[in-house]
Amino acid sequence: MILIVDSLGVYPKNHKTDIAILVNNPRINLNRMLDSLKPKLIVVDGNNYKSLIPLWEKSCFERNISFHSTSQKGAYIIR
Numbered sequence: 001m002i003l004i005v006d007s008l009g010v011y012p013k014n015h016k017t018d019i020a021i022l023v024n025n026p027r028i029n030l031n032r033m034l035d036s037l038k039p040k041l042i043v044v045d046g047n048n049y050k051s052l053i054p055l056w057e058k059s060c061f062e063r064n065i066s067f068h069s070t071s072q073k074g075a076y077i078i079r
Contacts, residue, residue, distance in 0.1 A: 002078075003037070011037065019078070022056070025049055030059050039065060046071035 003017040007024040013036050020039040022028075024047050034042075042060050044053055044067075053069050060067040068076045 003039075005033070019043060021045070023047055025052070030056050034059060034063055034065060041066040041068065043068045043076050044070065 001015075001017045002019045002021065003011060004021045004023060005011050005026045005028060007026055009027040011020075011028070011033060015037060017037045017039050019041045020033070020037060020043070022030075022042065022044045024045075042056065042065060044056060048071075050071070053071070057067045057069065070076060
């Protein structure tokens with residue numbers, strides 16, 4: 001399942017997802033979201049605050065969750 005979390009920051013609690021895409025600066029506690037959803041991959045787009053991206057990346061690294069920033073690595077292609 002692919003989940004898109006936008007600026008509202010609304011997502012289903014305790015619902016496993018494969019990929020979570022963060023767009024337009026979602027107002028979330030990422031650590032809480034990661035613990036709840038247990039995603040395999042987090043993708044953040046270029047519309048997010050540049051200061052948040054390294055913090056999100058660190059949270060993913062600490063939980064061994066793959067992380068992809070489109071502003072740094074370009075588009076993420078799902079195959």
